[in-house]
Amino acid sequence: MSAPILEVSDLKKHFPLKGGLLGSTTGYVYAVDGVSFSIEKGETLSLVGESGCGKSTVGKAILRLFDITAGQVVLDGKRIDDLSAGALRPMRRRVQVVFQDPFSSLNPRMRVRDILAEPIRNFGLAKDGKDLEERVAKLMDTVRLPRDAVNRWPHEFSGGQRQRIGIARALAAEPDLIVCDEAVSALDVSVKAQIVNLLQDLQQELGLALLFISHDLAIVEHMTHRVAVMYLGKIVEVAPKRSLFAAPKHPYTEALLSAVPVPSPGAARQRIILKGDVPSPINPPKGCRFHTRCPYAFDRCRVEEPKLNHVATALDAGHVAACHLHDRPDAENPLAVAKGAALVAA
Amino acid sequence: MASATVLSPAQAAPPPGVAAAAPMPDVLPPVKPKKGFIGFIRRNPTMAIGGFLLLLMVLVAIFAPLLWTTDPTALAPARRTREPSAMYWFGTDMLGRDVYSRVLYGARVSLIVGFSVAILSSIIGLTIGMISGYIRLADSIIMRIMDGLMSIPPILLAIALMALTRGSVQNVIIAITIAEIPRVSRLVRGVVLSLREQPYVEAAVAAGTRTPMIIWRHILPNTLAPITVQATYICAAAMITEAILSFIGAGTPPIIPSWGNIMAEGRALWQVKPYIVFFPAVFLSITVLAVNLLGDGLRDALDPRMAKRL
Amino acid sequence: MALLEVENLQTHFRTPDGVNRAVDGVSFHVNAGETVAIVGESGCGKSVTSMSILRLIPEPPGKIAGAIRFEGRDLLKLSDREMRDIRGNEISMIFQEPMTSLNPVLTVGRQIGETLRLHQGLSRQQAEEKAVEMLTLVGIPEPRRRVREYPHQLSGGMRQRVMIAIALACNPKLLIADEPTTALDVTIQAQILELMRDLKHRVGAAIVLITHDLGVVAEVAERVIVMYAGKKVEEAAVGPLFNNPKHPYTQGLLGSMPKLGSSLHGDETRLAEIPGLVPSLKAKIPGCVFASRCPHATDLCRQVAPALEEKAPGHVAACHYATKEGAIAA
Numbered sequence: 012m013s014a015p016i017l018e019v020s021d022l023k024k025h026f027p028l029k030g031g032l033l034g035s036t037t038g039y040v041y042a043v044d045g046v047s048f049s050i051e052k053g054e055t056l057s058l059v060g061e062s063g064c065g066k067s068t069v070g071k072a073i074l075r076l077f078d079i080t081a082g083q084v085v086l087d088g089k090r091i092d093d094l095s096a097g098a099l100r101p102m103r104r105r106v107q108v109v110f111q112d113p114f115s116s117l118n119p120r121m122r123v124r125d126i127l128a129e130p131i132r133n134f135g136l137a138k139d140g141k142d143l144e145e146r147v148a149k150l151m152d153t154v155r156l157p158r159d160a161v162n163r164w165p166h167e168f169s170g171g172q173r174q175r176i177g178i179a180r181a182l183a184a185e186p187d188l189i190v191c192d193e194a195v196s197a198l199d200v201s202v203k204a205q206i207v208n209l210l211q212d213l214q215q216e217l218g219l220a221l222l223f224i225s226h227d228l229a230i231v232e233h234m235t236h237r238v239a240v241m242y243l244g245k246i247v248e249v250a251p252k253r254s255l256f257a258a259p260k261h262p263y264t265e266a267l268l269s270a271v272p273v274p275s276p277g278a279a280r281q282r283i284i285l286k287g288d289v290p291s292p293i294n295p296p297k298g299c300r301f302h303t304r305c306p307y308a309f310d311r312c313r314v315e316e317p318k319l320n321h322v323a324t325a326l327d328a329g330h331v332a333a334c335h336l337h338d339r340p341d342a343e344n345p346l347a348v349a350k351g352a353a354l355v356a357a
Numbered sequence: 358m359a360s361a362t363v364l365s366p367a368q369a370a371p372p373p374g375v376a377a378a379a380p381m382p383d384v385l386p387p388v389k390p391k392k393g394f395i396g397f398i399r400r401n402p403t404m405a406i407g408g409f410l411l412l413l414m415v416l417v418a419i420f421a422p423l424l425w426t427t428d429p430t431a432l433a434p435a436r437r438t439r440e441p442s443a444m445y446w447f448g449t450d451m452l453g454r455d456v457y458s459r460v461l462y463g464a465r466v467s468l469i470v471g472f473s474v475a476i477l478s479s480i481i482g483l484t485i486g487m488i489s490g491y492i493r494l495a496d497s498i499i500m501r502i503m504d505g506l507m508s509i510p511p512i513l514l515a516i517a518l519m520a521l522t523r524g525s526v527q528n529v530i531i532a533i534t535i536a537e538i539p540r541v542s543r544l545v546r547g548v549v550l551s552l553r554e555q556p557y558v559e560a561a562v563a564a565g566t567r568t569p570m571i572i573w574r575h576i577l578p579n580t581l582a583p584i585t586v587q588a589t590y591i592c593a594a595a596m597i598t599e600a601i602l603s604f605i606g607a608g609t610p611p612i613i614p615s616w617g618n619i620m621a622e623g624r625a626l627w628q629v630k631p632y633i634v635f636f637p638a639v640f641l642s643i644t645v646l647a648v649n650l651l652g653d654g655l656r657d658a659l660d661p662r663m664a665k666r667l
Numbered sequence: 668m669a670l671l672e673v674e675n676l677q678t679h680f681r682t683p684d685g686v687n688r689a690v691d692g693v694s695f696h697v698n699a700g701e702t703v704a705i706v707g708e709s710g711c712g713k714s715v716t717s718m719s720i721l722r723l724i725p726e727p728p729g730k731i732a733g734a735i736r737f738e739g740r741d742l743l744k745l746s747d748r749e750m751r752d753i754r755g756n757e758i759s760m761i762f763q764e765p766m767t768s769l770n771p772v773l774t775v776g777r778q779i780g781e782t783l784r785l786h787q788g789l790s791r792q793q794a795e796e797k798a799v800e801m802l803t804l805v806g807i808p809e810p811r812r813r814v815r816e817y818p819h820q821l822s823g824g825m826r827q828r829v830m831i832a833i834a835l836a837c838n839p840k841l842l843i844a845d846e847p848t849t850a851l852d853v854t855i856q857a858q859i860l861e862l863m864r865d866l867k868h869r870v871g872a873a874i875v876l877i878t879h880d881l882g883v884v885a886e887v888a889e890r891v892i893v894m895y896a897g898k899k900v901e902e903a904a905v906g907p908l909f910n911n912p913k914h915p916y917t918q919g920l921l922g923s924m925p926k927l928g929s930s931l932h933g934d935e936t937r938l939a940e941i942p943g944l945v946p947s948l949k950a951k952i953p954g955c956v957f958a959s960r961c962p963h964a965t966d967l968c969r970q971v972a973p974a975l976e977e978k979a980p981g982h983v984a985a986c987h988y989a990t991k992e993g994a995i996a997a
Contacts, residue, residue: 103564104565108563120579129561133566184565200923201920226853229927256928268927271882273927276909282857375973387685
């Protein structure tokens with residue numbers, strides 16, 4: 012296997028909470044609290060979880076939109092989290108981003124041509140003005156937009172078309188990795204399919220690696236090679252797609268799968284309805300962070316935090332989960348059997 | 358294409374065996390979208406009315422020497438406090454000066470002060486707001502100073518500043534500008550802080566754009582709309598402040614007619630000769646109203662959320 | 668007689684650049700105790716339809732025409748006062764945003780009690796008792812404590828439960844839920860959907876569910892209305908609609924959704940796309956509203972608007988070519 016394009020180890024991002032008269036720090040939001048994963052060249056890794064689990068913060072940390080609290084981000088063998096602004100700039104070209112909201116992700120006061128030309132100019136990718144025009148036109152072709160639309164303003168486009176422009180801007184820098192932060196979540200069903208197909212085609216054509224951040228498990232399953240599930244700032248399970256959907260090895264993944272509404276009426280499926288809400292990341296629970304909502308929690312979960320360990324599955328290796336249940340004999344482990352199919356009524 | 362092949366439920370019956378839906382009646386009368394100037398007025402009536410009134414005032418100010426009937430500063434003790442008549446349209450004041458001519462001239466002072474303060478305070482406020490929105494250390498210092506300035510009512514601050522200098526139109530402009538800067542700076546800072554979080558700015562950072570370029574290309578153009586709207590309100594406020602300063606004798610020197618000092622001179626005779634105060638007051642109100650209408654119209658026209666509705 | 672009968676509903680809006688025909692000739696009915704879903708993508712008119720039923724459309728710039736009969740009374744002919752007596756009492760509504768639909772400065776108990784005191788003339792004491800009862804009904808733990816809390820002290824899921832409690836406080840006969848779970852996380856959505864299914868049996872109110880999520884529709888609805896560009900294009904019971912959709916738009920919607928669990932069978936096909944864009948509602952569309960994006964469209968479709976026809980018992984679709992077998996015979 013080739014070297015990973017991105018390696019994140021023990022990434023932490025704690026946002027200080029300001030309070031009081033003098034604006035002193037009164038606590039921290041533990042948004043991301045020790046996250047490790049890697050992405051191979053040309054691979055799609057999905058980061059799934061509910062709002063507030065820290066998945067978007069991970070994406071922004073990789074893009075170095077802020078300084079991280081602890082940990083390492085290694086891009087193609089080079090550590091980037093501690094680089095100065097100047098040393099970072101050439102590395103920035105290699106990681107680009109597509110955001111969720113097609114309306115706020117494009118500067119309303121810039122024409123499409125200027126939006127696409129900005130990264131090309133910044134990284135000096137074009138030889139001359141003619142080459143720049145050529146590149147912009149090619150980008151429009153790549154995202155299936157008419158070339159003459161480069162003279163138009165963002166508000167003249169529909170949501171799906173704007174998302175295509177956002178993708179073209181990301182591609183303009185010729186990156187190795189694109190962070191897709193809920194890139195299709197705000198789109199209508201029929202448009203969503205267009206953009207999902209486009210992303211898949213581009214990945215095949217250009218050999219891009221994708222970090223696909225999403226809460227939509229059906230889209231994730233369609234798009235991804237591997238999945239990392241996050242809960243309250245931690246990764247609780249990482250597995251190749253098929254292994255994860257066939258046999259989830261963390262109770263949270265299991266509950267997530269069973270909670271997705273499926274468009275097959277009357278399907279008999281096993282339902283796990285979690286009690287209560289996600290605890291606050293300001294004061295996360297001790298022990299396993301999921302124990303307050305876990306249907307299988309036992310004493311050990313309340314005191315000892317589980318580590319990500321390999322779990323045996325029928326399908327393939329590379330399936331890790333952070334759950335104490337797997338230390339128990341199979342008879343006492345409700346996650347020992349593969350029940351993915353029953354959960355999603357497939 | 359031959360017109361015969363074009364079917365529509367109104368023109369021809371659908372082919373046999375085809376179930377056509379009943380055509381829907383019009384519920385509302387059709388709206389013909391108007392292009393160009395008429396369309397602009399129909400879409401932005403407030404802005405059009407405000408703009409028209411303000412343009413009128415600007416023309417009055419520019420062509421005051423052609424429009425006035427006598428020299429606004431000419432004294433004529435013999436014909437003091439005349440009622441409005443064909444000769445003296447707005448009457449004359451205590452010194453026999455023609456109120457109509459003086460009011461026309463007053464438009465110059467008011468508009469010059471209003472526009473100058475709006476432009477100056479916007480430029481300075483924009484700079485201060487940008488710095489404070491981008492440099493955290495500067496922010497805490499600048500914003501405390503602005504908080505301090507804002508705790509003093511702008512009128513009082515302007516009076517205090519005027520007390521330090523000679524009364525002149527120039528000094529009035531400087532005094533009111535200083536009093537208005539904190540408001541603009543706060544607005545710009547708020548806008549900058551929220552723009553910095555916008556995905557397109559984050560995408561530009563990820564695309565390797567340097568900070569000065571981010572400010573120039575992504576932040577500045579998007580602060581102009583709120584700044585322009587704010588500038589109109591500052592213009593209106595400055596015209597009122599100028600009138601108040603002149604009214605209490607701390608503003609434009611009495612030698613230059615301004616709506617504030619015309620009213621001040623008419624104050625003593627208010628009970629018996631109300632027209633001396635009335636006419637400049639009406640002109641001031643119309644001008645301020647015009648500027649505010651223009652501001653409201655601009656706000657609606659520039660707010661993308663309003664534009665997206667329906 | 669059906670509980671709610673909507674006949675030829677047209678809701679149009681005046682805009683500076685033309686009349687927006689947001690809803691243009693939609694008819695449907697809702698029986699007592701039934702759950703009917705209205706699905707469609709943004710701009711199809713599903714929310715405007717629901718707002719029109721409660722006459723929450725500002726007039727002008729809007730204008731509602733047609734008939735909306737609730738228990739035989741045409742709501743469009745009632746006075747504003749009579750309409751107020753119906754809103755929140757006989758017909759109530761749940762909105763998408765649980766944060767903005769609750770008043771931040773009133774306690775939860777006051778907000779539930781308000782409708783009760785208004786419509787049923789309860790005293791403050793009785794209203795609070797009933798509020799506690801309602802919170803228990805919607806599954807909020809420690810209702811006695813929660814009743815005195817403010818909306819910001821509750822999580823998103825709890826707020827939506829409170830919204831449901833407010834909506835159900837006066838025992839409405841019809842509940843309109845406009846994207847009730849769209850703003851919620853999956854696990855919380857599952858809780859709320861479970862609650863809605865449970866409450867339907869216990870309370871017996873009819874529900875009109877407005878949503879864009881076909882998964883949610885499949886989980887809770889009995890009958891489904893598919894809307895596109897201000898028109899109803901298909902209506903059927905939930906089973907036939909998902910298993911045998913007749914209208915090309917419905918087929919396209921279902922085909923463009925990835926299916927959860929698809930990787931388990933290895934049938935990861937490319938998603939079907941519906942090409943193109945939703946047409947502008949400001950210009951009159953002569954033929955079928957979907958013709959510009961339909962893979963089967965012919966000249967007939969572009970010229971003659973298809974009528975809603977019964978393609979199978981209880982299954983109507985507005986398509987010239989949808990046959991009884993569900994296939995498109997071009």
